Structure formats: structure tokens, C-alpha cells
Amino acid sequence: MKKIFSISLLSLLSTAAFGASFLDSIERMKWGDLDVVWVEDSKFPRFNAAFYFQGGSLSDPFSGLTQGTFDQMASGTSKESQREIAEFFDFYGADLKHSVTHEYSVYSVQGLTKDIEPVMSKVCDLFTDAQYPQKELSSYLSRAKSQLKNLVTSHSALADRIFRQISLTETPYATPVEGTLATFDKLNPVGMKERLAELNKTKKVLYLSGPSDISKLKDILAKKCKWTSETTVKRLELKKPSSQSAIYLVPVPGANQAQIRIGRYVIPSEIKGKYDHFGFLAGFLGGGFTSKLVQELRVKRGLTYSAGAYVSMQRDYGRAGIMTFSKNESAAEVISLIRDVFLDISAGKFTPEEFKHQQGHQIGGFSFGFEETNAFLSQIMLYDHQERNLQELVNFPELIASLTPEALKQANLEAFPWERLTIVVIGDKSLEKSLSRIRPVRILNYQDYL
Amino acid sequence: MKFWFVLFALLMGCSSVKENKSLSENIHIDVEELKLDNGMTALIVSNPKLPIFSLQLFYKVGGKNEVPGITGASHFLEHMMFKGAKKYGANTMDFIIEGSGGSTNAYTTNDQTVYYENLPSSELDKILDIESDRMENLLLDTDAFNKEREVVLEERKMRYENSPRGQLYLEMMQTLYKGTPYGRSVIGDIPDLKSVTREQIFKYFKRFYAPNNATLILVGDIDVSRAKHIIKEKFGKIPSSPSVEEAHKELKDEDFVPKEKVDQVIAKKGESPSPIFMLAFPTYKAGHHKGYALDVLSSIIGSGKSASLVNQYILIDKPIATSMYSAHQSLEKSGFFFIGGELVRGVKLPEFRLDLVSKLKGFCQSEITERSIQKVKNNYLTGLYGGLDTNAGLGSFLGERQLIFNDWRFYKQELDMYEKVTVKDVKAECEEVFAKPSVFVSVWNMHK
Numbered sequence: 001m002k003k004i005f006s007i008s009l010l011s012l013l014s015t016a017a018f019g020a021s022f023l024d025s026i027e028r029m030k031w032g033d034l035d036v037v038w039v040e041d042s043k044f045p046r047f048n049a050a051f052y053f054q055g056g057s058l059s060d061p062f063s064g065l066t067q068g069t070f071d072q073m074a075s076g077t078s079k080e081s082q083r084e085i086a087e088f089f090d091f092y093g094a095d096l097k098h099s100v101t102h103e104y105s106v107y108s109v110q111g112l113t114k115d116i117e118p119v120m121s122k123v124c125d126l127f128t129d130a131q132y133p134q135k136e137l138s139s140y141l142s143r144a145k146s147q148l149k150n151l152v153t154s155h156s157a158l159a160d161r162i163f164r165q166i167s168l169t170e171t172p173y174a175t176p177v178e179g180t181l182a183t184f185d186k187l188n189p190v191g192m193k194e195r196l197a198e199l200n201k202t203k204k205v206l207y208l209s210g211p212s213d214i215s216k217l218k219d220i221l222a223k224k225c226k227w228t229s230e231t232t233v234k235r236l237e238l239k240k241p242s243s244q245s246a247i248y249l250v251p252v253p254g255a256n257q258a259q260i261r262i263g264r265y266v267i268p269s270e271i272k273g274k275y276d277h278f279g280f281l282a283g284f285l286g287g288g289f290t291s292k293l294v295q296e297l298r299v300k301r302g303l304t305y306s307a308g309a310y311v312s313m314q315r316d317y318g319r320a321g322i323m324t325f326s327k328n329e330s331a332a333e334v335i336s337l338i339r340d341v342f343l344d345i346s347a348g349k350f351t352p353e354e355f356k357h358q359q360g361h362q363i364g365g366f367s368f369g370f371e372e373t374n375a376f377l378s379q380i381m382l383y384d385h386q387e388r389n390l391q392e393l394v395n396f397p398e399l400i401a402s403l404t405p406e407a408l409k410q411a412n413l414e415a416f417p418w419e420r421l422t423i424v425v426i427g428d429k430s431l432e433k434s435l436s437r438i439r440p441v442r443i444l445n446y447q448d449y450l
Numbered sequence: 451m452k453f454w455f456v457l458f459a460l461l462m463g464c465s466s467v468k469e470n471k472s473l474s475e476n477i478h479i480d481v482e483e484l485k486l487d488n489g490m491t492a493l494i495v496s497n498p499k500l501p502i503f504s505l506q507l508f509y510k511v512g513g514k515n516e517v518p519g520i521t522g523a524s525h526f527l528e529h530m531m532f533k534g535a536k537k538y539g540a541n542t543m544d545f546i547i548e549g550s551g552g553s554t555n556a557y558t559t560n561d562q563t564v565y566y567e568n569l570p571s572s573e574l575d576k577i578l579d580i581e582s583d584r585m586e587n588l589l590l591d592t593d594a595f596n597k598e599r600e601v602v603l604e605e606r607k608m609r610y611e612n613s614p615r616g617q618l619y620l621e622m623m624q625t626l627y628k629g630t631p632y633g634r635s636v637i638g639d640i641p642d643l644k645s646v647t648r649e650q651i652f653k654y655f656k657r658f659y660a661p662n663n664a665t666l667i668l669v670g671d672i673d674v675s676r677a678k679h680i681i682k683e684k685f686g687k688i689p690s691s692p693s694v695e696e697a698h699k700e701l702k703d704e705d706f707v708p709k710e711k712v713d714q715v716i717a718k719k720g721e722s723p724s725p726i727f728m729l730a731f732p733t734y735k736a737g738h739h740k741g742y743a744l745d746v747l748s749s750i751i752g753s754g755k756s757a758s759l760v761n762q763y764i765l766i767d768k769p770i771a772t773s774m775y776s777a778h779q780s781l782e783k784s785g786f787f788f789i790g791g792e793l794v795r796g797v798k799l800p801e802f803r804l805d806l807v808s809k810l811k812g813f814c815q816s817e818i819t820e821r822s823i824q825k826v827k828n829n830y831l832t833g834l835y836g837g838l839d840t841n842a843g844l845g846s847f848l849g850e851r852q853l854i855f856n857d858w859r860f861y862k863q864e865l866d867m868y869e870k871v872t873v874k875d876v877k878a879e880c881e882e883v884f885a886k887p888s889v890f891v892s893v894w895n896m897h898k
Contacts (some may be wrong), residue, residue, distance in 0.1 A: 011572060012550065012551060012570065012572075017502070018501070025592050044835040044838075044839070046832065046835050072540060074755075077819070082765055083756065083761060083765065085651075086754070086755035087756040087757035089755070090755060090825055091756075091821070091825045092755040092828060092831075093825075093828035093829040093831060093832040095832065110832070111832065112831070112832060122854050127558070135767055136765070137767070139764075139765065139766065139767060139769050142768070142769050143764065143769050143772040143794065145793075146724055146769075146772050146795060147773075147792070149724065150722060150724045150772075152721065152723060153615065153721065153722045153726070154721075155612055205616045226626070228736075252721075253895070254612075254721040255612060255719075256611055256612060257604070257607045257608060257612050272821035279703050288543050288544070288548045288553065289532070289544040289548060289554070290548045290549070293543075298560065298601060299541060299595070302598065302600035302601050302604075303600075304453040304602045305601055305605040325604075326604070327604060327607070327609065337521075357545060357548070360549040360550055360551060361548045361549055361550075361551055362551065363551060363568075364549075364550040364551015364554070364570045365551035365553070366551065367500050367501055367502045367551070367570060368553075370500055370504065371499075371500060371840055371841070372839055372840060
């Protein structure tokens, strides 16, 4: 085992010293009302344009409006049908994606550089002329409802959905971005057009990569999209989560395995200035085969196939959590073991070697975040959204190298105080007895969370 | 050595193309090849952009090499490869790799088992030492073996027993390839997983984990001549397996041909409130020239938002399905074309199946046009860029071809074949494949 800890942090730090040169490669521009962050990438003749919209599902009067607005943006314009639009983008091999979070939305277009003009012009047509035809909307709603009712086929996805709703129940972040069976029927063409019009007027930032001749995009966006940045979104202030006294058990048919989620939401004042501490903690707990939880649950006891931990932030809220699964009969044991791991770390019961190992893991892994330009741009986007200085990104290896065991202990105390953690288990109803030895059990019906 | 890659706007027809070169002539990957005396092949590509590299070690062993009674042996062994060898003992290699910022994992398929690591460049010597140690001296510790058996059983539950989609795929493979090695479960049957012994796995390891059954790929910030020297030093001394060639020769192509002569319809009860299904037809093994036209066909009917299946079953007033897809899967010894999807509640499965089969035959005339083929080629190009964007992606691209075709350069032939595919070729394959006996499997909680 001695060899394990012979890693030289200094040596790893020296290999991670290139970060500053990557910062130099970022060009920030202003194209009218549009902020642009540009990284040249000539490896292949393709471009990637990711449009950040300041505004996500928190702006929705009902859950699922922003998601539905983006989902159905290509369902028809005044000139073209859904099929014609789909055929157009598929023909050019253009990949259109969008993601909606509670705080912001991203619409991204990837394609061949030679096709940037027709592809981006058509994208602008969608933003300016999407009609949301009722016929296509009805079809979309029918499919969306059916898929949501079938979510029970993925116990893991179901666990994630229910855990969000329960652990964030005191906040507006509890509602699922993608909507619910109850809110789908509120979607209508008028409301979606209005939401799109709002998005067209909100602050936007373009995160762009590709060869240098990509600058012609500026003219296309100015002439065709005609975006403005008139409106900004309201900020929310959350209170710390309150104490939790129960385990929420959600029985599902035919489960011979229990999905376990443990965690809570985090507010900015808890994490500000300590992003790296909490990221370090997440890695220490559940980042890879050598993390504390995987060692305790899988390697030492064979209780699970995987276990993961995260402490992640948007801007005005974040989440700290553990996700794992086990056979039904081991679920209570797994939860107890996770609690013991939390208690041990908070009490400083970890070795200097374990601590140094995680430092090596995070410093050495720093370079991989720069391998794909798009992934690098996504990091920049998140930093910008969180209003963090990019210098923090460059300084990451040094920040990790300077962390102390005390900082890890403190981060764990703050992120995972047992009495404030929500516990959700998806599994067989027979689990009630064993789980009640940890906390009182409340049985929930999964259909209430669809 | 420098990794360079030049691609012009090719795949004629989509725009103004001024180059006369074919796509394969425009893609050049500078690969340094090394063949050791013990039969091991190593491929190295230098890419100094960042101080990182990717290693992939392909072993030509998978589910097809197992025999009844030890199904799941390849996958179980894959787990045990992380449980320690003579020099790097139990639980050690993960700590070394992750402690330097790297990551590691592995996967097992019907045809191969692949180990991969992404690491900082400074760790090249160490990882080659680790990989050679576990190739030669795997411990297979009894306690670890029994503990890992439980982990594999949990993984099986997660991927198959608790997953209707996993059940669907397993049932489809077991029905289509009934009585052939591809009809066995790669993750293993539960009784076999519970009974397989350490000795059986050790014997399996000694036969298949040898330099003459392995291909090592390195892509990234690597000094090629130094890497070659270390590879020779670490792996050159490992003896080759005397029986692995024979094991491969025993597997004749004809033993993998699906045997069913009539359509099979399987209804399996599972916890899916809406029916999910797969319809599969037997095709050709990897590299067969007809397979490339079938790849194009699968994209026309099942890829993208404008695919034929999407237009027929999803983007309609009263949707019949919430998702539809198709793919052509080429395995080393056989292949299959499949269509799958999730139906909305209320759709009657027998009628849907008949309608689908009828529509597929109709697609052969209505959907295959110059434009639809060009669309597929355009998408193939963007997909190719995406796949080769990382060290790991390029390594996988080369390794797959070296393992299956014994020649990483085979990608050039593949690109040529895609480029030459015509409307006539795709129509002919469409007519042929959809006339073959099929397997239709559905999983639904309403089935008995």
C-alpha cells in the first residue's frame, strides 16, 4: 500500500500549470446586445454555438412551460411544417439540443462550418416565428404523458425525480423542470409563444467554438434572430433546510433492489468562497472506485455496484447528495453505513494518506476538463452563471493543494448534517420494517410524483 | 510523431465540393505500430495538445467464448481484474490510477473485453507496469472473488432484472441467437454466477488473457520511442497462450447463424406500464460489404427527427409510439438489424407488429432516395468528428478495428464502402433483410 501514496503533488501541479494559457485563448466580445465568449478550435471543420438564456423554469407560471417551449420550438413556423424543419436540420447533420434548469436555459447548435449560414438562419427562424401548432402540441403532450407514466421502468430516474421533490419541498426548486402530468394540460400555443418572446428578450450569452471563419455568425444573428437583452430575471433567497425526521419509502412493483438517495439543498451563503472545499468533499465521498463510500459499500462489503456523491451549485441554490442502491435486505445497512461515514469524516477520522490521495486525484484530473472545447466552454458558462471569476478555475490545482484536513472535516459537517438530510428509498414495501429502525418511515405513492 | 487529421467537406452532394479525393484519402491517422515476439500488438498515436493520454487494452474474449455452465465468466473476470495482481495487490491499482488524477474502467461485450484508463502523461510507465502485472499474474483472491460475486449479481439486477429494457434486449438476443454462443447472456445466468468457481475463472483467464490475444492502444501526450521501449520491457516477457488460437478457431462462423426459420413472437411480462418492443432480423458479420448498406438503411428509417419511423409512428396526430429507433449491429461472427421503441398505452401489440412489418417493407420503395442517403452520409461525417474528438475516442476507433479485422487501417475500406453505397444497394438490402424470419419481443406489465 505504500506505493499508493507516493504521488508527488508537486509533480502533478507542474503538469496542471497550463490552465492560464487556456484562459488566454478565451475571447470575450459584444455583438450588439449579445455577449459572446469565443474559443477557436480548428481541429475539425465544425462549430458549436451554445446560447445561454438567463431564465429557466423558475420563471414559469406552471411547471414545464420553458421546457415545453424549447421542446416544441421546431414543431412549425408560419412557413414550414414540423417535418420540413426536421428534414432540413437532419439533412445538414446539424445537432440541435437544449437543456432547461431552474435558473437558466441553454440552446445549442452543432454543425459543419460550411453549413453555418443555412443552419443558423433556420435556427433564427424558429426563435422568431415558432407557431406551436395545436395539432403537434397535442401529439407532444400525449407522448410526454405516456413517457412520464412509464418512468417506473427506470427506478433510478424515478428515485431522482421523487428525491428532488421531497428534498426541495420548501422551495420553488422542487417542481420538476420538465413538468408534471397535472401541468402538461396547461401548455397552449399562446402561452408558449409568449414564453418564447420573453426568452428572446432576456439576457443571452453565446459560447462559441469552431474555426476562425465562424465570425460570419455575427451577421446572421443580427439580421435574423434580432435578439435583445431587455429583461433580467428575479433572484431568489432561500432559507436553510429544516430538520428531517422520516425516511420516505416509495414502493414500486417488482423491485428486487432498493434505490437510495440521501441529501439536502444548499444555499449560496453556505458555499460561497468554498466551492472547491465542497467539490473536494464530493470527490472524497463518492468520486471514483477509491472514494470512501465505494470502498465501504462495494469493496469491503459487496453491498452495491456503485455509489456517488455530489455537492453542486447553480447560482442561488445547490444540492448535496448521495446516490446508491443495494438489494432490498441490505438497504438499512447501507444507509447506516453512509451515516457512519459522515460521522467519521466530521470527526476527522480519515488518514493523511486518504486526504492526500484525493488531492492527487483532483489535481491530476484537472487537465481532462480541457480536452474537449465544448466541455471547457460549459465550465466557463457555469462559472459565468455563478458569477465566479475564471481565475478560480486556473487556480484550482493550487487551491486543492492548499486544502487542509480540517477544511474537509468542516465541509462535511456543513454539507451533510445527518438531522437535516432527506432520505428517500425506492424499493419493495417490505423495507418498511428494517428502515424504521433508522427513522420513522413514511410511505409515499410514486404516482403522486409524476 | 504527430497526430494529424485532415478532413475536407466531402461526402459529395451536400455542398460545393472541390476536392477530388475520397474521404478515406483525406483522413490520415499517424499510427505507430509495434508487434512483439509473443504476439502482442501495440498501436501508438501521439497528440501533445494536453499532458494526458488514454490507454486501452483490448482482449479478444467475451460472451461468445464461454460455454454453458460458465456464462458470465468474461464479465466476472473483468471485475476480478481490478482485485489485485502479484505486484500491485488487492485494491492497489485503483488507488494508483485515481490518486494521480486518472480514471479507469472496463466493459465486456459478446466479442471482447476492454480495459481503459485516462491518465496524466507522467503515469505512462506505471500504468504499463500495472497492465502487464495483471495480464501475467492476476491474484483471483478467494475472498475477493466471493465478495465480487455479490457485486456482479447486484449489477445484473440493476441492468436486467429491474430494467424492462434490459430484459427486452436479453430476451431478443436469447431468442434470435438461440443455440448459438451469441444466445448466451454476457452478464451470465444466475445459477452460473452463483456456482462458478475461482478455479474455472482462473483457467479461463490463463487461456484468454495473454499477449497473443491482446491489443494495446495508446493515444495522447506520449514519447513514442520511449513508449515502445517500455512496452517491450513490460509485456515482452509474458508468455503467449498456447491454446487461445485454437479456442478462436473452434468458433466457426456457421455456428453463429440464427437457426429459426419462422417468425418468433415473444411476450414477456415485465414492470413496464407501456409496452416496449424490439423487432430483430439476422444479418451479416462485421466487415461484410452488405452491412454498410444496412447501416445506411438503419439511419434512414430510425435516426434523427426526420426518420421514417418517427414520421410514421410519433409525429402524427394520435401518436402510436413515444420513441422509435433502429440500428444495425455488426458483431464479429454475425449481425442483426433491429427496430425498437416504446408504445403509448392502448396500442394493440399484434396489430402494431403486423403494421410495422408491412411498413418496413414499404420503406424499401418509399424512403430510400438520393437525398436520404446523402443525409445519412452528412450525419456520419459529423458523428465521425465527434467520435474522434478525444484521445479515448480515437483509441476506441482504432482498437475496435484492430480487434475485429486484425487491421486498424480497415477504417479506410469502411469509409470507401460508405461513400460508394447507392440507392440500389440500400433498396436491395432492405428487401432482403425484411423478408427474413424475425424475432419480435415485447415487455409489458399486461402480459401474462
